[in-house]
Amino acid sequence: MSVIEARALVKSYGELNAVDGIDFDVAPGESFGLLGPNGAGKSTTMRMIGGTSLRTSGTLTVLGLDPETHGPEVRANLGVVPQQDNLDTELRCRENLITYGRYFGLPRSYLRGRADDLLAFAQLTDKADEKVDNLSGGMKRRLTIARGLINEPRILLLDEPTTGLDPQARHILWDRLFRLKEEGVTLVVTTHFMDEAEQLCDRLVVMDHGKIVAEGSPAQLIRRYSTREVLEVRFGSDRNAAVVAQLDGVAERIEVLPDRVLLYSADGEATLEQVTSRGLQPITSLVRRSSLEDVFLRLTGRSLID
C-alpha cells in the first residue's frame, strides 16, 4: 500500500496551474524524488502533502488520510524540512529542537533525550548551546533536518535540502540522509540538482510546468531517455552551431548548447574518433556517463539550472 497517493492533483493560483494534474504513489520506505527546475510545482506539491497548501482539485491521501481534513493527524506522521530554514535564530540549537517537539505535544522529559540523540545525528553535539545565528548554512540545514525528526515521523519531506550549500556540506548532509534511508524512513525529496536526485532517490518523477514528464528510477530514466555515454565537445561559442551540419550521423542525438555540443552515443570515445576523422578539431572534449541532466534536457529541451 502507498503511503502517499496523488491523483489528478491540481493547484492553481489564479490563471496559473502551479501543479497541473499529477499522479504519483510513494511506497513505504521508499526514497522518492521530485526533480525539476525552479517553479516546476515541486514545493507546492510538498506543501499539499502536509495540508499546508489547499489543493484546487484532485485527490491526495497520506497514510490513507486527506491532509486537508486530517491535517493534525497527517502532520503528526510527517517531518518537514522546508526550502527556507525557519529555525528560531534567537534560541540555542537544543532549545530549537525542544520547543519544536512541544508543538507535537511531546513531554519535555522525552524531548531532552531525543534532542541529544538528534544533535548527535546532525553532528552538532558541540553546538548544542550555541545560538542558531552562529551556525553555518550546512549546520542550520542539519539542525532543520534534526528538528524534522523530533516527532519520530514515518515520512520525511525535504524541500531542496542542499540548495545553497557548499560541496562538502552537501556530502555530509547526504550521508545523514542515507542513514535515515537505511532505517527505512520514507523520504520525499524535491531538488533541481540531478546529482542529488541520483544520490538519494530510489525513484523519481521529473516535473516541468506543473506536469510530470517522466517517472522511474534514475537508472531507468537514463536508459530510457538517453544513451549510455555523452561526448561533450567545444568548438568556441561562435562555431558550435556552425559545425553541427558536419556532425550529422556521428551520434544518436545531438544537442547544441550555447557553450558546447552534446553528442549522445553508446561509446563516447568512438564518437570522438568519428568527429576528428571528419577533420574537426574540438578545443576541448569530454566523455562522460549520461546523467539525469541529459534526461531533463531531452524531455524539456532545457537545462535544469537556468
Place this chain on the structure above:
Amino acid sequence: MTDRAPELLDSNRLAYAGGALPAASQARIGRRWGWWLYAEYRLTSMRAYLPTILIRSIGLPLLYLSSMGLGLGALVDSGAGRVEGVSYLVFVGPALLVSSIVMESSGEFTYPVMSGFKWQRHYFAASASPITPGQVAVGEIVAVGLRFIPEALLFWLALVWFGGVTAPASVLMVLIAPLAALAFGAPLMAFAATQTDEGSQFAFIQRFVVMPMFLFAGTFFPLSAMPTYLQWIGWISPMWHGTQLARVVGFGMTNPWWLTWLHLLVLVVAAGGGIVASARLFERRLTR
C-alpha cells in the same frame, strides 16, 4: 497508523524509535491544545528579549509617574485643584498604566507578525506540525496577552508606591490593561497578517493612530474637557474605554453603571473580533 509494529521499537533508530507518543496522540493533543503549545513557544522565545521587557516595565512607570504624575500633577493640583474629584496623580495614573500597555501592543502585534510570516517564518514552522494556522494566531495573542499581565502588575505596584491608587479594587487594572491591549492589538494583528511587505505602514500606525489615541483619548484630561467634535476619538479608542474602566476601579470614579459595562463590552467585542479575524487570515495565508 497509530500503533507501531513491535519490530520497529529500537532505540538506535532515529526515525521511529518508538519512544515518542503515537502519532494519533500527538494529533489529538494538537487539535485540543495547539493554541497553547504555540503560546508556550512564544513565551519561551520572548526570554531572548527579557532584559528589554524588564527594563521597560520597570523604567517606564517610574518615568511616567514621576514626570506626569508628580511633576505635571503639582502644576495641575495647584491650579485646577482636583480632576474628577481626585489629585492629578490619582487621575492620570490608571490612564498611564493602560495606555503604556496598549502602546506596547502596537509593537508586539505588528513587527513580530511580519517576522512570523516573512522574516523568520515561525508561523510556517509551526503549521507544519499538528498545530493549525488558526491556533497559531490564537497562541500568538494569548502569549502576548499573558506577558502583559506581569508588566501591568509592575506598573500597578509603582502606582501604589507613588500613592496613585486609593482602592484595593485597583488591582483589577492588571487585567483591564491587557484586555484593552488586545482590543487594540488583536484587530491590528489581523491587519498585519494581510501585509506582505514592511514599508512604513507600521510606523504610520504608531504616529497617526497610537499617538493621537494617547494624546486625545482622555489620558491626560477627561474626554469631556475636549470640544465635542473631537470626543469621537475617545469613543472609538480601546485605550479610552480601558482607561475609564481603570479609573472606575482605581479611585471609584463616578460613572453610570451602564457606561462601565459598555466599556467592558467594547473591549471584549474588539478583542474577540480581532482574534477571530486574525485566525481566519492566518488560515488563509498559511494554506495558500
